[in-house]
Amino acid sequence: MQTTHLGHASALPASPDEAALDYVPNPRAGARYCVRFTAPEFTSLCPVTGQPDFAHIVIDYVPDATIVESKSLKLFLGSYRNHAAFHEDCTVGIGLRLFTEMKPHWLRIGGYWYPRGGMPIDVFWQSSTAPADVWLPDPGVAPYRGRG
Secondary structure: OOOOOOOOOOOOOOOHOOOOOOOEEEOOOOOOOOOOEEEEEEEOOOOOOOOEEEEEEEEEOOOOOOOHHHHHHHHHHHHHHHHHHHHHHHHHHHHHHHHHHOOOOEEEEEEEEEOOOOEEEEEEEEOOOOOOOOOOOOOOOOOOOOOO
């Protein structure tokens, strides 16, 4: 197993396109289980104003032959910090890249974006119908309530 980031000093990639994601063999390839990654402090930039946007990202997947290595995922998500894109593009783009490269049995991503201009935007994508034979917990992110 050779990885780009694990065990090496790694700089934050300049953009999501430049970020290298590492995938390692699934240590329990014969088992069906869910892996969850949560990034409660995800940031990107508004493509119109350049102002920062903040989100709570939840990624769930049922692995097949490989799993994503967490340090490379953290660096990939961090590469969005100076990336200008709409919420929909960021959320769905992350899900599609992971699904295309890792080839899990199933993947879903929820982007719970904090409001700018008074309106929160939540974006959800999944690769297919959720598997019935795997425990998929609720994402656990409360809907935005403002000052209420």
